[in-house]
């Protein structure tokens with residue numbers, strides 16, 4: 001109807017389960033699963049479902065999640081809810097994972113960096129267990145479609161939770177679906193390239209494969225002091241000098257692109273295409289995983305970049321043009337309307353479609369867009385309030401040269 005067509009020459013599969021939308025991390029917590037509702041409604045409103053095979057995701061199994069995560073951590077996540085949390089915290093098997101309390105800590109942390117305090121990064125909330133295993137199940141189903149050859153591009157916008165560690169939640173991430181996906185891909189592909197355009201460093205994925213020469217991790221992220229407070233931008237890792245664990249086969253198989261605040265489209269394109277292009281040339285991957293965190297967009301509640309949806313999408317297009325099996329995952333993104341616009345746009349890119357330059361007439365729950373004029377909404381809004389630009393061209397050129405050498 002909108003001229004949406006199936007792509008010629010490749011197949012795309014889309015994995016989702018609407019139950020992830022019902023979750024609430026807490027009233028003012030920045031992570032809003034309903035951004036996935038907005039994304040779904042834009043994707044369906046534009047008719048992109050006709051261009052892909054769509055699958056309803058089922059929960060990941062305990063054994064599948066244990067391929068990376070510690071058995072006790074997985075058991076804890078299976079059972080945890082606000083009701084069971086206090087009792088679980090007393091079980092000796094789990095108390096080992098309670099971090100020591102420091103003077104002046106505002107949030108009380110339980111086992112595995114989980115907490116029921118309102119200000120916590122990784123809260124325990126109702127339905128959390130179902131949510132975690134569902135987004136992981138969607139990523140694993142997407143991965144399976146790729147590795148079995150059923151499609152060339154597989155998408156799960158509810159996945160991409162790159163900070164989770166083997167036995168610890170971190171930065172809104174509990175299960176590292178990316179690590180699980182890559183482990184599964186290594187059974188079929190000789191080399192997997194992981195690219196991460198979330199504004200935060202993909203530390204959990206880098207750490208998991210720091211000794212592994214068959215996986216190259218490449219993260220673009222804000223790095224350095226957060227603001228005048230002197231605190232570092234989360235998670236504080238991902239320096240230019242970090243290239244994989246020294247003295248192991250994994251040395252030289254991690255790349256980091258630390259970026260100052262305010263980077264714009266032109267600068268980001270220069271960095272992304274320069275570094276990614278060289279990495280692909282040197283590493284010669286058999287498949288690619290792209291984490292498409294949308295908190296690198298301008299106007300994001302937590303991010304500090306000035307990237308427009310157009311450039312964010314061009315990163316996806318650049319990777320797609322390598323014509324390798326491609327897993328597209330979500331990640332961060334805290335200004336929900338822009339997250340939905342970006343991921344819908346990127347679904348269109350994956351399926352070789354161009355979207356009409358207006359919000360589709362049939363968008364259920366239109367009240368979710370409250371406060372924005374709709375009549376002349378553009379797919380590529382430019383952000384009125386830009387972050388202060390501290391990103392100098394000369395530094396970027398230095399970085400591309402340095403990384404080329406690495």
Ligand code: VJV
Pocket residue numbers: 026027028029030118119120121160161162163171172173198200201234293295302331332333
């Ligand atoms: O900066 C941090 C860590 C602190 C300790 C915990 N307090 C809450 C915040 C400061 C040092 N955490 C970051 C985590 C960012 C995670 C990004 C995840 C992804 O996009 O890369 C992938 C999905 C952080 N930045 C902002 C907040 N936390 C934040 C957390 C809240 C909050 C406001 C801001 C948690 C609860 C509530 N408000 C109510």
Ligand code: CA
Pocket residue numbers: 196197198199200201202219220221
């Ligand atoms: Ca990143």
Ligand code: ZN
Pocket residue numbers: 198199200293295331332333
């Ligand atoms: Zn992020």
